[in-house]
Amino acid sequence: MTASSDEALILRIANGDRMAMQVLFARHQVKVFRFVLRLIGNEAAAEDVISEVFLDVWRNAGRFEARSSVSTWLLAIARNKAYSALRRPRSEELDEAKAETIEDTGDDPEVAAQKRDKSELLRDCIQRLSVDHREVIDLVYYHEKTIEEVAEIVGIPESTVKTRMFYARRKLSEMLQAAGIDRGWP
Numbered sequence: 001m002t003a004s005s006d007e008a009l010i011l012r013i014a015n016g017d018r019m020a021m022q023v024l025f026a027r028h029q030v031k032v033f034r035f036v037l038r039l040i041g042n043e044a045a046a047e048d049v050i051s052e053v054f055l056d057v058w059r060n061a062g063r064f065e066a067r068s069s070v071s072t073w074l075l076a077i078a079r080n081k082a083y084s085a086l087r088r089p090r091s092e093e094l095d096e097a098k099a100e101t102i103e104d105t106g107d108d109p110e111v112a113a114q115k116r117d118k119s120e121l122l123r124d125c126i127q128r129l130s131v132d133h134r135e136v137i138d139l140v141y142y143h144e145k146t147i148e149e150v151a152e153i154v155g156i157p158e159s160t161v162k163t164r165m166f167y168a169r170r171k172l173s174e175m176l177q178a179a180g181i182d183r184g185w186p
């Protein structure tokens with residue numbers, strides 16, 4: 001285990017190392033924030049959840065048992081905190097487009113515009129999925145988690161994750177076809 005691995009950082013955090021906490025936060029904050037934002041759709045609430053997630057990490061780093069990767073552990077904590085936030089009253093909605101603002105600078109302007117349009121349509125279609133389907137799509141495609149890791153994060157059997165993925169992809173395909181979008185990118 002290298003000194004900068006996530007697991008090593010957790011051990012250092014458990015011993016009160018603030019610098020290790022800053023490194024872990026910098027490494028995972030954006031991905032965890034986007035995951036939470038996609039689940040709850042409110043930027044201010046997502047920021048509050050992120051604060052709670054990393055405060056829990058600071059307080060409970062000594063309890064990390066390394067049965068999963070640190071990123072899986074963080075997403076599981078974030079998921080639980082996000083669902084708690086969803087049970088609280090909501091204030092203002094956030095435009096999903098703010099969650100993903102990365103542009104490929106290698107494309108010419110026309111191709112970039114086509115990709116942006118398709119990307120916005122895809123995000124809109126994902127938002128129209130049920131929460132259960134949206135969650136597994138987000139974890140698998142945006143966070144590159146395996147079926148096993150998704151099952152652990154969500155707390156359901158692997159077969160249920162596979163079933164949700166199947167139906168979510170089928171529904172997405174139907175919505176995209178209805179919008180006149182083929183499977184390829186420009």
